[in-house]
Amino acid sequence: MQHKEYKSINKSVRKKDSIQLLLGKPVYTEDMMPKDAVIVKLLRSPHANAIVKSIDTSKAKLVPGIVDVYTWEDVPKTRFSNAGQTAPEPSPHDRLIIDRHVRFVGDPVAIIAAEDEKAAKRAMKLIKVEYEVLEPVLDFRKAKDNPILVHPEDDWSVPSDWGAFVDRNIIASEDNTDGDLEGVMSDCDMVLEHTFHTKQYSQTPMETFRTYTELDRYGRLHVVSSTQIVFHVRRILSVALGIPKNRIRVEKPRIGGGFGAKQTAVSEVFPAFVTMKTGRPAYICFSREESQIAGSPRHEMDVTVRLGADNDGTIRALDVYTLSNTGAYGEHGPTTVGLSGHKSIPLYTGSLEAHRFAFDVVYTNTMAAGAYRGYGATQGIFAVESMVNMLAERLGMDPTLLREKNMLKEGMVMPAYFGETANACALDRCMSRCKDIFDWESKYPVRDMGNGKVRTAGVAMAMQGSCISNLDVGSATVKLNEDGTYNLIIGAADMGTGCDTILAQIVAECMDCSVDDVTVFGADTDASPYDSGSYASSTTYVTGGACVRACERLKKRICEIAADIKGCASEDIEFEGRGVRILDTGDFIPLTDIGIKSQLNNGIAPEDTVMHTSPVSPPPYMVGMVEIELDKLTGLVEVLNYSAVVDCGIAINPALARIQTEGGIVQGIGHTLMENVTFNEKGKLLESSLMQYRIPTRLDAGKLNVEFENSYEPTGPFGAKSIGEIVINTPAPAIAHAIYRATGTWFRELPITPEAVAMSIKQQ
């Protein structure tokens, strides 16, 4: 379904920063930091739950090159949250910069500021800490109502309560039923129930957490950080350090990947604290190990699904209960869990008569989780989609036909998705197109290759949102220059996704100019209009919406300036792209004349700023199909082919939408088959390097085949919805399905390692 032919929309233009990035120019945080910056390192706790009885830094401070060493005694006593979320935050204020009570292996115990890294490391070894070691809560299934409290302190608070009972280790809980759930369940021909477990997967952006700070020329704190959320970082630092927001400026240069990891202020507070203490520039670079053991990974979840269906394959009832592990601190804990139900149950709106969604989110003495692409939907979709595949196998029904019978279709109201209507939904077309391009009929059967290897296929559907409705805002400033080009100034953060370019395409289409004529700047809290930041798949949809409206208003202003020149009413002037037309006379005034006039004896600014928010969050949809080859001797699963068809509305930039999809699929393959997270009995995370935490290489990715089925979202800019997150959701259930077909075993815990597969075959 193609709408009108555009000049810049739905075009695969190059990213504005492509060539700079490909030629290795110095555009990242570490490339820009002042050479005389103090190097900041953190001494981290070896215990999962302990009180610092005493800490002696005197010897460390004698090391040549040490600037200072700070402990819990030196930091402000106001608790804060590192979560990059709109205030009043749902995440509890449960952290101090350094707490005397350390709550996971890796919690900071001391901040070391040194002239160089070598001195910092020497000093770290000389800090003497005496701990009172407490018993930790490591198993999230035992956290609720455990006598050991992760946060026993009196000054714990939460700005926006989502059902917290901190004295029971619970930071959020909910229980909602729609329809006569038990009545429908008892009337079903069969009820299936299983629990699905996913772990604390790491986003593993190639650039680890990095920040430098300095005092600017006005003596204010200037923070340059690899972050998705400049404005939230400003607020977080203001609370944590106890300094006014107007004394802080936060900007981001290019970002070496985020995937949600940098929607939490993981690294910013430490150098900021050092700069405030010393007045000197300070820099922190998390090692890969630190990023793995003290980052902001995906929430570990147990998702229990009860599915009621009839023998003809009608899915009539879904009951989803999620137990989520937020770790030692509550960043994004109350909010991620919701998506495990809200973004999985609605996929079956077509036939559901009743549903329930309930959850508990608990503290444990493990690393604090955060935001990771998919944000709870990934976990919920693994569970619900696996359950639907189990139903198909149980009924002996083709799983694609089973879905076609039950799936959400355009125009339906989704009771499990805040009562929103699916105004743009091509899920049915995604399914039929994916079957075609994948060749489902010939790949789905189990084929013994005669060499101990088996080939077969699996399928899954997914949805996500396009923003956080009625909450987050996106903004854009568009201004005309005297040469007839435009500046677009945003507070959203391009973390490699290409949003600078995509938003420029939107402005170019609106102003009828070329994408090259739109210069993009972002993001800087001193210069950008306020924007919640780049997360929740929202930038194209929300900030893109702001761009469209800012352009509409700028056109009016340009006409007003032209009216001033001609001495006529601005209603008699029409914007025509490279200039304006006086309707009466047919005279044409080029933009350059208007730009120059705007700088001379003029009171009308040739610019406009628009803030935009949305009352709805239209879901994108997707179908993924995987062909695997499974080695029955070694248990090794190789992804041969992965086909995906995505409905993201109208793709503003199809090449970038395709790469988003391919990248998301490969991340999904990683956490399904390779990326493991295990702890020893003391709570120490074992996969602390890229040698142990194996993300996919190009030999693991398989052949990807991505296509789009357009719908047209009436509330989106030029019909666009989102793409960033949904793409990670189908691999886990699709691959688990294929592995069942090859082995006869359902795996309900990720990752499904070769060892697990080989052992299951041996046991048969």
Add this chain to the structure above:
Amino acid sequence: MEIGIKLNGRMLSDNIDADLLLIDWLRDKGCFSVKRGCETSNCGLCTVLMDGKPVLSCSMLAARASGHEIMTLEGLQEEASEFVGFLADQGTDQCGFCNPGFVMNTIALLRENPDPTDDEILSYLAGNLCRCSGYNGQLRGIRAFLDSRKK
């Protein structure tokens, strides 16, 4: 200790600590294309050419490079410019952080094997991790460049 390294065509001598890593020496000399991504020689971000062969500069002492020629992406802009546009056309550069190491290793591959098969490309570049792109676009970009050369 005293070292002498020919860096991007210029002879440099320096007095360094014996335990200084090559990556740190190179970044100190302004070669910011050399990126730090891990501590375990797994990611390929810090790939440079020593006497024309790709090496991981995070896993080599600067002292080991003494008496050798090191090329970083700063010194190979022209050679890289021949093909990086094809990667940009795919949108596969994404966050860009892995790009310099990947481009360096691609230069090494194409010098060694000017007309590689897809499998040869995948296996040569297997040590260059990328978390954004899913790799398929990188292959399409290199393939498009190779095809353009045949026209």
